[in-house]
Amino acid sequence: xxxxxxxxxxxxxxxxxxxxxxxxxxxxxxxxxxxxxGNPVAVRNAPGTDEAGLYFKVPFAxxxxxxxxxxxxxxxxxxxxxxxxxxxxxxDAFVRWRINNPLKFYQRLRTERAAAAQINRVTESAxxxxxxxxxxxxxxxxxxVSLMNRIRQTVNRDLAEDGIDIIDVRxxxxxxPDEVAAGVYDRMSTARRQEAEGIRASGEERSxxxxxxxxRDARVIEAQAREQAEIIRGQGDARRNEIYAEAYNKDPDxxxxxxxxxxxxAAIQDGTQVVVSPENLxxxxxxxxxxxxx
Amino acid sequence: MPWKDNMDDEPSKxxxxxxxxxxxxxxxxxxxxxxxxxPTGSGGQGGKGPDLEEQMRRMQExxxxxxxxxxxxxxxxGGRGLGRGGFFILGAVALFAWLATGVVVVDAGQQAAIxxxxxxxxxxxxxxxxxxPTPIETHEIVPVEERxxxxxxxxxxxxxxxxxxxxxxxxxxxxxxKVKTDAPQDFILNVKDPQEAVRRVSESVMREVVGKSxxxxxxxxxxxxxxxxxxxxxxxxxxxxxxxxxxxxxxIRKADPPQPVIAAFNDVNVAEQDAETLINQARREANRLVPxxxxxxxxxxxxxxxxxxxxxxxxxxxxxxxxQIYEEYRQAPRVTRERMFLETLEKVLARSQKTILDNDAGxxxxxxxxxxxxxxxx
Numbered sequence: 001x002x003x004x005x006x007x008x009x010x011x012x013x014x015x016x017x018x019x020x021x022x023x024x025x026x027x028x029x030x031x032x033x034x035x036x037x038g039n040p041v042a043v044r045n046a047p048g049t050d051e052a053g054l055y056f057k058v059p060f061a062x063x064x065x066x067x068x069x070x071x072x073x074x075x076x077x078x079x080x081x082x083x084x085x086x087x088x089x090x091x092d093a094f095v096r097w098r099i100n101n102p103l104k105f106y107q108r109l110r111t112e113r114a115a116a117a118q119i120n121r122v123t124e125s126a127x128x129x130x131x132x133x134x135x136x137x138x139x140x141x142x143x144x145v146s147l148m149n150r151i152r153q154t155v156n157r158d159l160a161e162d163g164i165d166i167i168d169v170r171x172x173x174x175x176x177p178d179e180v181a182a183g184v185y186d187r188m189s190t191a192r193r194q195e196a197e198g199i200r201a202s203g204e205e206r207s208x209x210x211x212x213x214x215x216r217d218a219r220v221i222e223a224q225a226r227e228q229a230e231i232i233r234g235q236g237d238a239r240r241n242e243i244y245a246e247a248y249n250k251d252p253d254x255x256x257x258x259x260x261x262x263x264x265x266a267a268i269q270d271g272t273q274v275v276v277s278p279e280n281l282x283x284x285x286x287x288x289x290x291x292x293x294x
Numbered sequence: 295m296p297w298k299d300n301m302d303d304e305p306s307k308x309x310x311x312x313x314x315x316x317x318x319x320x321x322x323x324x325x326x327x328x329x330x331x332x333p334t335g336s337g338g339q340g341g342k343g344p345d346l347e348e349q350m351r352r353m354q355e356x357x358x359x360x361x362x363x364x365x366x367x368x369x370x371x372g373g374r375g376l377g378r379g380g381f382f383i384l385g386a387v388a389l390f391a392w393l394a395t396g397v398v399v400v401d402a403g404q405q406a407a408i409x410x411x412x413x414x415x416x417x418x419x420x421x422x423x424x425x426x427p428t429p430i431e432t433h434e435i436v437p438v439e440e441r442x443x444x445x446x447x448x449x450x451x452x453x454x455x456x457x458x459x460x461x462x463x464x465x466x467x468x469x470x471x472k473v474k475t476d477a478p479q480d481f482i483l484n485v486k487d488p489q490e491a492v493r494r495v496s497e498s499v500m501r502e503v504v505g506k507s508x509x510x511x512x513x514x515x516x517x518x519x520x521x522x523x524x525x526x527x528x529x530x531x532x533x534x535x536x537x538x539x540x541x542x543x544x545x546i547r548k549a550d551p552p553q554p555v556i557a558a559f560n561d562v563n564v565a566e567q568d569a570e571t572l573i574n575q576a577r578r579e580a581n582r583l584v585p586x587x588x589x590x591x592x593x594x595x596x597x598x599x600x601x602x603x604x605x606x607x608x609x610x611x612x613x614x615x616x617x618q619i620y621e622e623y624r625q626a627p628r629v630t631r632e633r634m635f636l637e638t639l640e641k642v643l644a645r646s647q648k649t650i651l652d653n654d655a656g657x658x659x660x661x662x663x664x665x666x667x668x669x670x671x672x
Contacts, residue, residue, distance in 0.1 A: 027412030029483040052413035070486040071535050073494065094494045096535065141458045141505040167535065170498040174505075175456055185554040188461050188509075192558035196565035203569020207576030214580030218587030225591030229598030236602025240609035247613035247620075254623055257631060258616065261638045268642045 021059040026066070028052040033065045033102040040103050045069065047100045047165070065106060067099050071167055074116050076123050080177075085135035088180070092172040095123055095155070097164055104163030115164060119155070123169060126154040131174075139174050147171070395428035403439035405478045408432075414479040436478035441542060444469045444493050446500070454552055455501050461509035466548040467521075469496045469528070471541045480538025488537055492528075496544070499527045513549050521546055 026032045026044045034042040034057055041062070045051040047069060057064060074095040081089045097119060099105045109115045130151045131139050139147065152169040159166060176184060248255040399422055400406045406418040410431045418433070425431040447453030447466035454462050471492055473481045485491050503523050507516055525544040532539045551559045623630045 025411045028409065028414050028479075030412065052411070054411040068486065071484055071491070071537070072486045073491055075494075094498065096491070137458075137460065140456045140460070144502055144505060168531070170495070170531075171501070172494065172498045173455075173501060175454065176462075181454075181462060182554075184460065184462055185552065188551065188555040189558040192555065192562050196558075196561040199562065199565040199569050200572075203565075203572040206569070207572040210573065210576035210580050211583075214576075214583040217580075218583045221584070221587040221591045222594070225594040229594040232595070232598035232602045233605075236598075236605040239602070240605045243606070243609040243613045247616050250617075250620060251624075254620060254627075254631075255616070258619065258634070261634060265638055265642060268646050270645045273647050 018059050022056055023054055024057060024064045025054050026052050026064075029068070029070050031067050031069045031099065031102050033067065033106050034062055035065060036062045040106070043102050046102055047098060065102070067102050067105065068112065069098065071096050071098050072112070074119055074123075075172075076120055076127070079124055079127060081128055081131045081139075081174075083131060083136045083139060084133055087136045088177050089131070089136060089139060090173065090175050090177055091127060091131065093123065093127060093151075093169060094172055095119055095169050096167040098167060099163055100165035101163030104161060106163075108162045109164075115162070118162060119159065119164065119166075122155050122158045123151070126151045126158070126169075127171075130154065136176075139171075144171060144174075392427045396425045396431065398423045398425065398433050398435070400435060403437055404435050405438045405473075405475070406433045406435045407479045407482055409434070414483065417476075417478055434478075434482055436473050436481055438473045438475045438478055440472060442471055442489070444471070444489065444496070445547075446493065446497050447548070450553075452497070453548075455504040457504055457509045457512060458506055459508045459510075462552050463504060463509050463512050464548065464550045464552045465500065465504065465512075465546060467496075467500065467524075467544060467546045469493075469541060470543040470545070471539050474538045474540045477538040480536050482538075485535050485537040485539075488539060491535065491537060492532065492539060492541070495531050496524065496528045496541075499524050499531065500544075503527070509551070513551065517546050517549055520549075 024032065028045070030052075031046050032044040032055075033040060034044065034055075036058070044055060044064075055064075074097060076091075076093045076095065079091045079093070081091050083089055097115075099115075105115070109118060130147050134143055134147070138144075148169055148171055152166050155169060156166040175181070248259075398406045398408075398418060400418050400420045402420045404420060406423065408415045408418065408425050408431055410426070412432075415425075415431070425433060445466070445468045447464075450464075453464050453466055455465055457463050469492060481488060500520075503520050504512060507520065512520065521544045525541050528544070529541045532541070550556065619634075623634075
């Protein structure tokens with residue numbers, strides 16, 4: 001009884017072992033290459049197919065090599081590139097890739113790490129080549145997208161035999177090296193200072209203009225007022241003359257007498273020295289005579 | 295006491311143990327509710343040993359008798375019988391445990407993607423769900439509503455970007471994303487390290503967009519447009535990768551000139567303020583000057599009007615006076631004339647210093663002309 005039990009247990013264990021090496025699952029995000037004693041016999045769930053599931057293989061004789069089927073990322077960093085206008089750029093990029101032919105991939109590269117090294121190498125040279133044909137402004141803005149496509153195509157072509165599909169190559173940074181960046185900063189600063197000075201100067205200009213206009217307006221206003229005032233005065237004077245003429249014309253002779261009296265009275269102030277001869281005391285006749293002579 | 299747990303779970307193994315009662319409990323389904331179920335374990339080791347042992351032995355015997363009656367087995371076969379039943383229960387428990395691996399509880403805002411031998415089948419929304427047990431079907435729970443944030447531009451290396459006019463701008467932004475509600479399987483299956491992919495894609499798109507616009511616009515009115523553009527382009531790329539990711543929002547936190555030139559940029563603002571100040575000062579002066587001039591003008595006008603009115607009034611007055619005197623004079627011309635002359639003479643001489651010379655005196659009139667002029671000058 002005991003021996004039978006033990007035997008059964010061992011058999012069950014062995015069966016399990018065999019079963020576990022006879023079946024393998026290929027997840028949807030994986031692909032598998034089946035090797036029979038190193039000889040590739042099948043590919044499961046390569047991109048473009050839909051073969052995820054449970055599979056049988058001959059235990060021990062066959063081996064399933066699992067590979068990733070996902071979209072994988074890779075960074076290319078700190079690449080020094082000389083643009084066609086002889087200016088240097090530091091370029092970072094990233095590559096999205098995937099294994100699209102497990103057999104070729106296994107034969108050529110085997111591991112993702114080896115693949116990454118290979119892609120890195122190819123991409124770097126493709127970037128250098130592509131960016132070397134255009135000047136910096138084209139890299140930064142103008143042709144960025146088409147350059148990225150060109151790089152992708154180049155890399156794809158170079159890696160076609162390695163079982164790798166390059167989904168995308170994108171330039172992350174395309175920056176000027178630090179010493180050039182310092183120059184850019186200087187230029188930006190001076191441009192801004194210049195702008196600031198311009199703004200200040202135009203403010204000054206405007207303020208002077210405003211002052212000048214105000215001064216002119218003030219002058220004009222005052223001058224016009226003076227003009228008006230003179231006219232008004234003139235009106236006053238004219239009216240006075242008219243009034244006088246009207247009154248005095250009644251008797252010009254009497255007016256002369258009357259007016260010389262007033263003048264005499266006004267001319268001789270308090271304490272004025274007057275030299276008078278007795279026969280000639282009628283002082284104010286002087287004025288009368290003078291007024292008459294005029 | 296690990297023992298006791300074992301007894302509960304796998305009673306069959308205990309059949310040969312020192313505690314016969316254990317087997318009694320495990321076997322006797324009808325006795326499952328017996329009060330001795332629990333206390334046996336602990337009580338047996340406590341001080342009440344003898345009493346309990348006695349009771350148990352009796353109980354054990356009763357069971358044996360009953361089983362013996364039913365199956366007709368001897369004592370020797372009792373052990374095997376117990377073992378078989380135990381195996382059955384063990385199997386049932388194991389089966390149950392295995393089936394339990396097919397239970398999924400999906401929280402609100404999550405989706406469970408179900409895979410059969412690694413191949414995606416369906417998604418379960420929140421709630422309790424079942425799928426075939428583990429080696430056949432597996433599940434992966436993904437939060438599909440949770441809003442995730444990635445900040446880019448924390449370091450100067452990341453944040454400095456070249457603009458179209460070859461200036462450098464300092465940009466910090468955040469991307470908010472989540473797993474697409476209807477496609478958690480894409481999120482799981484298609485892209486390795488999706489978070490990093492979102493980050494890389496967004497940064498590269500941002501640099502592309504920034505590379506196409508000018509610094510001046512970037513730091514002022516084009517911010518919103520840039521956000522939108524980045525969101526759209528990044529989304530398009532991720533869709534191309536079938537990443538199962540939805541970009542909710544791109545927010546530019548900072549878009550400034552870089553640190554070394556910020557002073558110069560600020561100087562422009564300061565200059566604008568300065569210019570504004572100058573202009574305001576000038577306006578203030580202008581606003582004072584012109585009304586003052588208007589005031590002066592008014593004064594001049596009023597003065598001249600005053601002059602006019604005064605002159606006219608004076609003239610009127612004098613004319614009136616003359617007229618009146620003239621009226622008087624006309625009635626008696628000679629007398630009035632004489633009188634007026636003499637009165638004036640009197641008035642004038644009365645207030646002046648007089649030097650009266652007698653013609654017949656023969657003296658040479660010596661006039662102190664210097665004094666007269668001096669006084670006259672004063």
